[in-house]
Amino acid sequence: MAHLVELRDIYKIYGEGLESEVRALDGVSLTIDKGEFVAVVGQSGSGKSTMMNVLGCLDIPTRGDYLLDGTDVRELTDRELSHIRNKQIGFIFQQYNLIQSLTVLENVELPLIYQGINADDRRDLAMEALERVGLAGRVKHRPTEMSGGQQQRVAIARAIATKPPIIMADEPTGALDSRTGREVLEFLQQLNREGSTVILITHDNGIAATARRCVRLADGKMIEDKQQEVDWF
Amino acid sequence: MNIRQALKMAWRSIWGKKGRSVLTMLGIIIGIAAVMTIVSAMNGYTEKTMEQYAAMGSNKLEVYIWNYLYDEDGNSLGKDYFPDLYDYCNSLKELVAGVTPEAYCNATAVYGTKSSANMEWEYDDNGNLLSSRPQLYYGSDQYSACNNLTLAKGRDLTPMDMERYNQVCVLGSEAAKAFFGTADPVGKAMQFNGQNFFVVGVYAPRLTGEAAKNNSMDNIIVLPYTARRVLGGEAPEQFVVKVKNAESLAEAASRIRGFLKGLVNPNAGDTQVYSNDEWQQSMNEQMGMISLVLGGIAAISLLVGGIGIMNIMLVTVTERTREIGIRRAIGAQRSSIITQFLMEAAMLCGIGGIIGIGLGTVGSYVAGRLMFQMTIYPATWITACAFSLSVALGIIFGIYPAVKAANLQPVEALRAE
Ligand SMILES: Nc1ncnc2c1ncn2[C@@H]1O[C@H](COP(=O)(O)OP(=O)(O)OP(=O)(O)O)[C@@H](O)[C@H]1O
Numbered sequence A: 001m002a003h004l005v006e007l008r009d010i011y012k013i014y015g016e017g018l019e020s021e022v023r024a025l026d027g028v029s030l031t032i033d034k035g036e037f038v039a040v041v042g043q044s045g046s047g048k049s050t051m052m053n054v055l056g057c058l059d060i061p062t063r064g065d066y067l068l069d070g071t072d073v074r075e076l077t078d079r080e081l082s083h084i085r086n087k088q089i090g091f092i093f094q095q096y097n098l099i100q101s102l103t104v105l106e107n108v109e110l111p112l113i114y115q116g117i118n119a120d121d122r123r124d125l126a127m128e129a130l131e132r133v134g135l136a137g138r139v140k141h142r143p144t145e146m147s148g149g150q151q152q153r154v155a156i157a158r159a160i161a162t163k164p165p166i167i168m169a170d171e172p173t174g175a176l177d178s179r180t181g182r183e184v185l186e187f188l189q190q191l192n193r194e195g196s197t198v199i200l201i202t203h204d205n206g207i208a209a210t211a212r213r214c215v216r217l218a219d220g221k222m223i224e225d226k227q228q229e230v231d232w233f
Numbered sequence B: 001m002n003i004r005q006a007l008k009m010a011w012r013s014i015w016g017k018k019g020r021s022v023l024t025m026l027g028i029i030i031g032i033a034a035v036m037t038i039v040s041a042m043n044g045y046t047e048k049t050m051e052q053y054a055a056m057g058s059n060k061l062e063v064y065i066w067n068y069l070y071d072e073d074g075n076s077l078g079k080d081y082f083p084d085l086y087d088y089c090n091s092l093k094e095l096v097a098g099v100t101p102e103a104y105c106n107a108t109a110v111y112g113t114k115s116s117a118n119m120e121w122e123y124d125d126n127g128n129l130l131s132s133r134p135q136l137y138y139g140s141d142q143y144s145a146c147n148n149l150t151l152a153k154g155r156d157l158t159p160m161d162m163e164r165y166n167q168v169c170v171l172g173s174e175a176a177k178a179f180f181g182t183a184d185p186v187g188k189a190m191q192f193n194g195q196n197f198f199v200v201g202v203y204a205p206r207l208t209g210e211a212a213k214n215n216s217m218d219n220i221i222v223l224p225y226t227a228r229r230v231l232g233g234e235a236p237e238q239f240v241v242k243v244k245n246a247e248s249l250a251e252a253a254s255r256i257r258g259f260l261k262g263l264v265n266p267n268a269g270d271t272q273v274y275s276n277d278e279w280q281q282s283m284n285e286q287m288g289m290i291s292l293v294l295g296g297i298a299a300i301s302l303l304v305g306g307i308g309i310m311n312i313m314l315v316t317v318t319e320r321t322r323e324i325g326i327r328r329a330i331g332a333q334r335s336s337i338i339t340q341f342l343m344e345a346a347m348l349c350g351i352g353g354i355i356g357i358g359l360g361t362v363g364s365y366v367a368g369r370l371m372f373q374m375t376i377y378p379a380t381w382i383t384a385c386a387f388s389l390s391v392a393l394g395i396i397f398g399i400y401p402a403v404k405a406a407n408l409q410p411v412e413a414l415r416a417e
């Protein structure tokens, strides 16, 4: 059976051939299977976000093959890639990336709008997701009227509203205090227990230690890949 | 993403930045209002004029016989050429349907307590004609044939009325109403400058409904032109010849021209024969040219408005780069982004267009009153065109910004501040 995610010798090179060439990803090969909880850890600038962007079909590698569910991503059209981002992947970003002009509910509904789901079902699905993160009471607010922790929970609700099989989180706790950070982490663990594949990007070794698998990057290269025992699974 | 969603999204974005949206629309508003005003004022004027011509009848020749000779006191020594013209035209039976002098009679008409001297031109607040002063015309027995008049009551003028200098007249429908109300005027005597004239007939109205409201063309009294012997006035200089059909126009014109050359001594006067339809056509062409030129100038302001839209949309795309990145990350296709921004530009222009149409409607009304003393409202097709044009402008000038937005790389867009 194909792996859920398979990176084969992936390079992402900025300004290739120039003096200032940067190898954000420098020959990375990696497979991830369904149901894993993988932490990608490394120093700042080691290529973590670049890797997530490639995995999330937001960016195209300079070289190398990326198979998602057995399909070569390179052969997909913009339409198909958009479809994958919409249905297969839920993104959670460090900066929350909510749209400020929309209400909380509208933000969570957005990925469902792009699926063409009708207004009633959309509302139900969005409310269900908001209930899961404990924000069902604040759906008419704007993101700016909420605390960082609440905004990140809205972002999580948006990511899970479409019930995607893969959750990708880039430093989701980076802007939060340690307590709210832990809550977010526990939520991701809960999702993983329910069967979602979680890819968590962090520079925090403590957080990486709570993952069932830890991949370490340094200067765009993978220098460690280990399974870890966890108490929560 | 369906159209309703896109519309809602666009509306949210426009409403969210009301001040800027209004400023952006300004160019379109002014442009549409200007184009509407000009095109509909010109169109309205042409249409109303044509309506009037159609009611008076087409296929007409205007014949002029000017007199050069005056006596020492400045009185015209003009001969009455009409009997000759009348006989000639009636000999062209296969071409000509009628001939009449076309001349005003300045007499004051009185019946009982009613006098044309007291009948004033009045308009209501909307510029609609309320009342007018009846106009007296000197005509022949063929005046009605030449002016599309049909008899409603009594009899028409006859050649005998002229031969015998009969003091009779026929009333237009409005004039009959003005002097006699609902009573039957036939057989009654009116006084023109104190002279008794008997009403022998009443014409049917030529205009009905809306068109009649603003027009005084049925407020007329026609009397034999020979009545000028008692009521005054110089020999008629202007005549109307009604021909049988459009094909007869040229032939009749050239025959009559030839006849008049032999009739009028070039030292004593001059003659001219015009085809009314030619005049109509040239007026149509002229109005078309004028509206084209003015409309073109106004269209430039639309172009400027469109470029304004494009500018603001480009600014919007730059400002919302991160939003675009977010939308792309959570699954918006390129086409969804294009739809979103195109819809926004189209809606912006569409709203501007509607406001512009409102202003243009007022504008064409004002222009109609000031320039042509007419009540002109834009025709439906002009309104429809103006709206489509504004939406089309939004789409045309929105394409570049929308494509630019859609072509942003998701990663780079997400990194934007
Ligand atoms: N658009 C770009 N142009 C040039 N260099 C880039 C670009 N994007 C990323 N890089 C470089 O690629 C390298 C990896 O960047 P990346 O964002 O993946 O690091 P990171 O591990 O996520 O760091 P952090 O923990 O600070 O978020 C960095 O050296 C960065 O400067």
Ligand SMILES: [Mg+2]
Pocket (backbone or CB within 6 Å): A048, A049, A050, A170
């Ligand atoms: Mg990063």
